[in-house]
Amino acid sequence: MKKKGFWLVLLMACVLAAGLYAGAADDYQVIKNAVKKSAGAAGGAKDAQWFKILVTGKPGGKEKVKITLPVSLVEMMLNSCPQEKLHAAGNREIELRRVWEDLKKAGPMALVEIEEQDETVKIWLE
Numbered sequence: 001m002k003k004k005g006f007w008l009v010l011l012m013a014c015v016l017a018a019g020l021y022a023g024a025a026d027d028y029q030v031i032k033n034a035v036k037k038s039a040g041a042a043g044g045a046k047d048a049q050w051f052k053i054l055v056t057g058k059p060g061g062k063e064k065v066k067i068t069l070p071v072s073l074v075e076m077m078l079n080s081c082p083q084e085k086l087h088a089a090g091n092r093e094i095e096l097r098r099v100w101e102d103l104k105k106a107g108p109m110a111l112v113e114i115e116e117q118d119e120t121v122k123i124w125l126e
Contacts, residue, residue, distance in 0.1 A: 047071075048104050048125035055121050064119065071104060071125070 051074050055065040078100055085093040103111070103125065112123040 046107055048106075048108050050126040051123075052126055053121070053123050055119055058116075058118050058120065075100070 048071055051069045051071055053065065053067040054063065056063055078096055081096060084097060085095055088094055106125075108124070108126045110122065110124045112121070114121040
């Protein structure tokens with residue numbers, strides 16, 4: 001159970017980290033526009049329904065951890081956050097709700113894929 005809690009925290013950290021790298025508002029707008037264009041080219045993306053995490057071992061690709069959360073549960077967790085903004089380095093603020101809404105509207109997509117020596121971690125919206 002502790003491992004599931006750890007991966008849930010990792011999941012939320014990855015979602016929030018995506019906003020940390022969008023330094024200035026202009027950068028964020030450029031990314032948002034690029035996502036909209038790619039979604040339009042694919043015939044219009046539908047809203048994501050699931051937030052998924054998968055950790056597999058390298059030797060055989062055997063699943064170690066698999067977490068599937070409904071998007072509505074992630075939204076409930078965001079709504080329960082006491083702060084609406086995350087304070088980042090350089091006196092920057094990230095609006096959590098705005099980042100989440102834009103990710104969700106972008107539709108199904110891979111968010112993070114990390115490959116280590118003995119395992120692979122994938123996080124995506126489906």
